[in-house]
Amino acid sequence: MHGYDDVRTAPRALATEAVHAGRDDLARQGLHAPPIDLSTTYPSYDSRGEAARIDAFATTGAEPDGPPVYGRLGNPTVARFETALARLEGTEASVAFASGMAALSAVLLVRASMGLRHVVAVRPLYGCSDHLLTAGVLGSEVTWTDPAGIAEALRPDTGLVMVESPANPTLAEVDLRAVAHACGSVPLLADNTFATPVLQRPAEQGARLVLHSATKYLGGHGDVMAGVVACDEEFAGRLRQIRFATGGVLHPLAGYLLLRGLSTLPVRVRAASASAAELARRLADDPRVARVHYPRIGGAMIAFEVHGDPHEVIADVRLITPAVSLGSVDTLIQHPASISHRIVDADDRRDAGVSDRLLRMSVGLEDVEDLWADLDAALGTPARPEKGAGPARRAARPQGTPSHSTPAAVNRPLASTALRPSPSHPHSTVAP
Numbered sequence: 001m002h003g004y005d006d007v008r009t010a011p012r013a014l015a016t017e018a019v020h021a022g023r024d025d026l027a028r029q030g031l032h033a034p035p036i037d038l039s040t041t042y043p044s045y046d047s048r049g050e051a052a053r054i055d056a057f058a059t060t061g062a063e064p065d066g067p068p069v070y071g072r073l074g075n076p077t078v079a080r081f082e083t084a085l086a087r088l089e090g091t092e093a094s095v096a097f098a099s100g101m102a103a104l105s106a107v108l109l110v111r112a113s114m115g116l117r118h119v120v121a122v123r124p125l126y127g128c129s130d131h132l133l134t135a136g137v138l139g140s141e142v143t144w145t146d147p148a149g150i151a152e153a154l155r156p157d158t159g160l161v162m163v164e165s166p167a168n169p170t171l172a173e174v175d176l177r178a179v180a181h182a183c184g185s186v187p188l189l190a191d192n193t194f195a196t197p198v199l200q201r202p203a204e205q206g207a208r209l210v211l212h213s214a215t216k217y218l219g220g221h222g223d224v225m226a227g228v229v230a231c232d233e234e235f236a237g238r239l240r241q242i243r244f245a246t247g248g249v250l251h252p253l254a255g256y257l258l259l260r261g262l263s264t265l266p267v268r269v270r271a272a273s274a275s276a277a278e279l280a281r282r283l284a285d286d287p288r289v290a291r292v293h294y295p296r297i298g299g300a301m302i303a304f305e306v307h308g309d310p311h312e313v314i315a316d317v318r319l320i321t322p323a324v325s326l327g328s329v330d331t332l333i334q335h336p337a338s339i340s341h342r343i344v345d346a347d348d349r350r351d352a353g354v355s356d357r358l359l360r361m362s363v364g365l366e367d368v369e370d371l372w373a374d375l376d377a378a379l380g381t382p383a384r385p386e387k388g389a390g391p392a393r394r395a396a397r398p399q400g401t402p403s404h405s406t407p408a409a410v411n412r413p414l415a416s417t418a419l420r421p422s423p424s425h426p427h428s429t430v431a432p
Contacts (some may be wrong), residue, residue: 002392008289015231015267018264021083022084022262033250034260036252038252039075040070041069041071042068044252050069061236061240062240072243075255078175078250080255081228082094084259088262088265092236093231094236095236096225096250097243098248098250098254099227100212100214103213104211106229107160107229108132108140110235116143116157117140118140118141118142118143119142119158119159120142120143120145120153120161121133121142121145122145122150122163122179123162123207124167124214128343129164130344134345134373142180147163147174147419150179158257160189160193161181161182161183162189164190164193166299168336169245169303171341187201189207190202190209190210190211192211192212193211193327194273194299195295197275198266200404209230210231212228212230214264217268217326219254219261220261220264220327226258228258268329268365269334272364273363273366275293275299275364276298276302276361276363276381279363280304283304288307288308289303289306289379290305290306290307291305300327301360303360304361308379308380312378313378314335316380317333317378318367318378324339325362326362330363331366332361332362334359335359335360336358337358384391
């Protein structure tokens with residue numbers, strides 16, 4: 001239906017792909033900005049041909065050749081975003097949905113339709129993902145395990161293994177390559193929302209499915225809700241069929257905003273990550289903070305546990321926005337045990353490392369000194385250590401993360417990565 005890639009002839013760096021993927025055909029059409037196609041239906045005087053294309057879609061889920069048919073079947077503006085995201089993640093295709101949860105639901109429905117309702121999952125996950133699996137509202141059954149127990153937890157009816165790395169909200173990391181190996185023939189679904197393809201590309205490490213809440217970093221401005229699954233073309237066809245049947249389609253305006261968001265994704269992630277690394281370092285040295293979680297691969301997310309009342313910190317920020325979600329240009333802070341992970345059983349939540357004193361912060365693009373001034377004030381009167389009181393404390397390691405010192409972890413460069421078929425991403429996770 002689109003075919004926006006036919007002018008690309010050579011591998012390109014991540015920053016270049018972010019700007020040009022999904023837009024390669026524009027100059028030939030005399031366009032600079034991508035058009036927004038808001039049509040819900042499309043005229044066709046060849047009803048026999050249209051019937052044949054619909055039959056073909058029903059068989060394979062492949063995007064119909066020729067002009068669009070109906071908005072629930074596909075949209076040219078959304079297709080541009082799907083093309084671009086697949087290129088950034090290094091997969092054959094991607095399929096966009098109305099939200100991240102709609103995207104995850106579609107994956108579960110694809111596997112359930114094949115009689116594979118059992119899921120093996122590693123906590124922590126995003127709270128609503130955890131709830132969807134635990135509640136079994138789509139007929140799924142879940143076995144929770146740690147990464148080392150994945151192979152043993154597999155059953156003949158296991159349709160999916162799901163992990164999130166870095167995880168929401170503790171930023172715990174797993175060795176994706178080792179997990180993918182443990183999955184055998186069962187598809188690994190890696191939620192890459194926190195890292196984005198700027199920091200890691202799970203498909204290069206063996207994940208068959210890469211999930212994003214595109215509401216977050218991919219959109220990047222807090223004004224669009226969407227989800228997307230990057231995968232091979234075979235699985236994409238099944239996802240399109242589920243999307244058509246259930247109606248969880250992405251609005252064309254959202255697709256346009258997401259494509260625009262991708263163009264600045266590398267710049268935004270790297271700038272926010274630099275500020276987050278500095279804030280993590282300062283929080284780790286602050287006596288008012290009990291523990292800091294910051295991932296080995298870097299990123300713009302920080303989690304930290306305070307000695308005092310976390311609700312008072314939420315109430316006292318003035319520049320930082322106290323709100324759920326993440327990945328926007330402005331910095332957001334929230335209390336997971338009260339909001340994003342409230343739906344998870346309290347004991348399961350704590351076992352996964354989500355303590356009642358944990359705060360999760362998504363660092364935006366503000367000046368780091370302004371952000372620190374706001375955090376410093378919200379944390380309350382500091383109990384400053386006496387001069388010469390000893391070495392600064394290190395940031396605590398997320399569960400399963402290799403040991404590293406905070407300064408070395410937060411100061412390393414985030415180099416651009418060329419999108420080529422085989423090299424591993426330089427910021428991939430490593431075995432714990």
